[in-house]
Amino acid sequence: MVEQTKKPFILGLGGTTNPTSSTEVALAIALEAAAAAGAETELFGSDxxxxxPHYRSDPAGINQTGKDLVALVRRADGLILSSPGxxxxxxxxxxxxxxxxxxxxADERIYLDGLPIGLIVTAYGWQAVGxxxxxLRSIVHSLRGWPTPLGVGINASGxxxxxxxxADAGVNDQLKLVAEQVMQRAEAR
Structure with a gap:
């Protein structure tokens, strides 16, 4: 009998109001690398x-999109967060x-406890990237997550x-590496 292992589920969360922004494209590239490494992935992006709605801790204030996001976070074995600076x-x-x-x-797994979290930042300048x-690292730590050793910072001004x-091979390699680091930790869990 062949034992089937569950594919890790990696949630990509981030972007801007523009689905073709460098922030969301970088996230999609990282998720493609996670999928190539064997993950099931989903991008929660611009749309x-x-x-x-603005978050409020009143269940009546959470629409279906918010409920869907919370369900995806609860299901995730790892996340990749991508924000513009x-x-x-x-x-x-x-x-x-x-x-x-x-x-x-109030969940059994509180917040992002123990989850590997890859980080991607795009900005039009190095100061905002850093x-x-x-x-983002501080936010992930406060949510009990484990930021990957590599955080990808991209000066997208070019x-x-x-x-x-x-078009930058080095950036593509970094996006692939952050996805691999999330996958390694997710599979170890």
Missing amino acids: RLMAL YHGTVSGLVKNAIDYIEETA STLAA GMFRDGVC
């Missing part, structure tokens, strides 16, 4: 991010989605993302 920190759109993780506070990556592809 769904924009459908989330807006004015030196995480965008409000991405932070609002992260705030929905509060709904897992401070936003540090902010226009390397076009038509769903990244």
Whole structure:
């Protein structure tokens, strides 16, 4: 009898209001690498991010998109978070989605406890990349998650993302590596 192992489920969460933004394309590339490594993946990007009302801890204030996000977080064996660096920190759109993780506070697995979390930041300048990556790491730590050793910081000011592809081989390698690090930890769980 052949034992079937469950594929790890990796949730990609992030983007901007534009589904072709460098932030969302970078996230999609990382999720493709996770899928190639054997994961089941799902991208929770721009359209769904924009459908989330401002988070409030009142169940009546959570619409179906919010409920879907919480269900995906609960199901996840790992996450990849991707945010643009807006004015030196995480965008409000991405932070609002992260705030929905509060709904897992009373779960058996509280927040992101023990989950591997890959981080991707895109910005039009290195200063915003660094401070936003540090902010994401701090958020993940406060939610009891395990940021991967590699956090991918991308200065996207050179226009390397076009038509769903990244023209920079080094950035592509980093996006693949962060996905592999999430997968390694997810499979070890």
